[in-house]
Amino acid sequence: MIELEHVSKTFPGSPSPAVEDLSLSIAEGEITVLVGPSGCGKTTTMKMINRLVEPTSGRITIAGDDVTKLQAFELRRRIGYVIQQIGLFPHKTVGENIATVPKLLGWDQTKIQTRVDELMDVVEIDVSMRDRYPSELSGGQRQRVGVARALAADPPVMLMDEPFGAVDPIVRNNLQDQFLALQQTLRKTIVFVTHDIDEAVRIGDRIAILNVGGVLEQLATPNELLRNPANPFVSDFLGTDRGIKRLSLIPISTVALDPGPIVAGTASASDIAAMMSRYGTDWVGVRTGTRVDGWVGLGDLDAGAVPPDFAARPFATRLRPNSSLKEALDAVVSSHTSVAAVFDEHENYLGMLSADTISSEIVQ
Amino acid sequence: MNEGPLVRWDWVWSHLDDIWELTVQHVVLTVIAVSLGLVIAGPLAYYGYRHYAARGPITWVAGVLYTIPSLALFAFLVPFTGLSILTAEIGLVGYTLLILFRNIVAGLDAVPDGVIEAATGMGYTDRRRFWEVELPLAMPVIIAGIRIATVTTVGLVTVTSLISYGGYGKFILQGLNRFFNTQIIIGAVLSVLLATVADVLLIRLERRVTPWAQRRSE
Numbered sequence: 001m002i003e004l005e006h007v008s009k010t011f012p013g014s015p016s017p018a019v020e021d022l023s024l025s026i027a028e029g030e031i032t033v034l035v036g037p038s039g040c041g042k043t044t045t046m047k048m049i050n051r052l053v054e055p056t057s058g059r060i061t062i063a064g065d066d067v068t069k070l071q072a073f074e075l076r077r078r079i080g081y082v083i084q085q086i087g088l089f090p091h092k093t094v095g096e097n098i099a100t101v102p103k104l105l106g107w108d109q110t111k112i113q114t115r116v117d118e119l120m121d122v123v124e125i126d127v128s129m130r131d132r133y134p135s136e137l138s139g140g141q142r143q144r145v146g147v148a149r150a151l152a153a154d155p156p157v158m159l160m161d162e163p164f165g166a167v168d169p170i171v172r173n174n175l176q177d178q179f180l181a182l183q184q185t186l187r188k189t190i191v192f193v194t195h196d197i198d199e200a201v202r203i204g205d206r207i208a209i210l211n212v213g214g215v216l217e218q219l220a221t222p223n224e225l226l227r228n229p230a231n232p233f234v235s236d237f238l239g240t241d242r243g244i245k246r247l248s249l250i251p252i253s254t255v256a257l258d259p260g261p262i263v264a265g266t267a268s269a270s271d272i273a274a275m276m277s278r279y280g281t282d283w284v285g286v287r288t289g290t291r292v293d294g295w296v297g298l299g300d301l302d303a304g305a306v307p308p309d310f311a312a313r314p315f316a317t318r319l320r321p322n323s324s325l326k327e328a329l330d331a332v333v334s335s336h337t338s339v340a341a342v343f344d345e346h347e348n349y350l351g352m353l354s355a356d357t358i359s360s361e362i363v364q
Numbered sequence: 365m366n367e368g369p370l371v372r373w374d375w376v377w378s379h380l381d382d383i384w385e386l387t388v389q390h391v392v393l394t395v396i397a398v399s400l401g402l403v404i405a406g407p408l409a410y411y412g413y414r415h416y417a418a419r420g421p422i423t424w425v426a427g428v429l430y431t432i433p434s435l436a437l438f439a440f441l442v443p444f445t446g447l448s449i450l451t452a453e454i455g456l457v458g459y460t461l462l463i464l465f466r467n468i469v470a471g472l473d474a475v476p477d478g479v480i481e482a483a484t485g486m487g488y489t490d491r492r493r494f495w496e497v498e499l500p501l502a503m504p505v506i507i508a509g510i511r512i513a514t515v516t517t518v519g520l521v522t523v524t525s526l527i528s529y530g531g532y533g534k535f536i537l538q539g540l541n542r543f544f545n546t547q548i549i550i551g552a553v554l555s556v557l558l559a560t561v562a563d564v565l566l567i568r569l570e571r572r573v574t575p576w577a578q579r580r581s582e
Contacts, residue, residue, distance in 0.1 A: 050485055052481065052484060052485055073487045073488065073489050074487065075487075076484070076485055076486060076487035077486065077487030081482065081485035081486055083478055083481060083482055083485065084478070087476075087478040087479050087481060087482025087483070087485075088479075088482075089479060089482075089483070089497060089501075090476075090479070090501065090576055090577075091497075091500045091501055091574070091576040091577075092576070093576075100486055101486050101487060104486070104487050104488065104492075133575075133576040135576070149486075150486075159485075
């Protein structure tokens, strides 16, 4: 969709190029994240796509068309743009901000109004906010208005420069979730710049890791990148918790669950003992119908709990199939039973995961 | 000074026509001076905003104008331009330039880079971005400059009484010549009043054109 061919940029007065001979393909309908340390030219690279920075040499095409074919301002009206400090116009209302590009494109007033209402709905900003000024919004709301503004003319391509950088971690997580859900339906071709590898792994369909001077070290899916870093720079950049990061990408539903040491609520003491020795545990889960509400330990039984009247202890964390293996691992290390119990949305027991099962997923 | 009450109100009541006439003159001289000041300082400030190197020389010239004593300036101009409104306005406009130039440049400079970049990135042309984004955002600082220039000019207009204009300055000058306190006080008080009224009107104008700067998140 977007092709960078041998693109270089040397800023006037700078001894070394900010980007040197960079070739990069950005796939249609995907989020490609440009990530790297400061000075890696990720923002410069992005800005060359909408010609906020003109390349010194090389060629950039969008859908086969050279970006220099159009006047810069015409090109930019066809590309959504969101920047770090959001860049909302403080003197324009939420509605006017969102209407920016349609207005530049000369849409008629009714069409603009309809589109603004539609977008406020899409990014979940209440229509009552329409006549507010940006200074009256929270950080998260501003970011969402920024995204709505970039989407206004329904551009096929969006450039996003650390769009969630200026908000606190909880809000950022929500914005990322919302953004990913939005992208599920919109399928825009998105170039997303961040310095945060965790955000890159979370957001990206593909990640381009850039080194100082705009050198492309690796372009791969997050999973491939974490599994198989191309060189020491990439593995350094990914950090020492690559395994954990990969776990965050794998949903529990893709892994075979173990039934675990489960006994019926009517089990006898000897049944329980047999189950414990079979699994080598000092506890068993207690089943009632399709539900497993908790577990009892050896200690409970020694203390005189008599089947079937034992009081089951609840599992500390009840996971869902769409939870990640990272969350499962967290449940494993923070529970007495050293397993992660998984339930469907009706609370029916599906099975459990042990540390061994989880680790075999990324070691294989 | 002569004896008697500080202000002779009977003089005031019998000279309401003169007061009105000089009020109009004072207002007209001020409005022309500040408007022409804007017409001259505006483009200069735009140029200085775009070309950093031009700011020093422009500020220097405007600064020199600003420091010339007003009496000396009018005395110097009379041989060339006579006792005309032109002489009065050359002086008055000259004194507004430094204030207006500096404030317009400062206002434009204060527009956040992120906003300008976002505007460019969304496809504003340079010209449209200036009129629709940069200038509106600079307005609070620009209007602050206009307020200072206006209040200063209202005071300075009184000096043009020396070249047969002067608005309320005419009362002051006559009062001084005739040792007539009432005229001096009325002239001075009305001048201060006019400056205050002008300032209040400009504050209202500012609220009008920058509604976004008035509202803040609760």
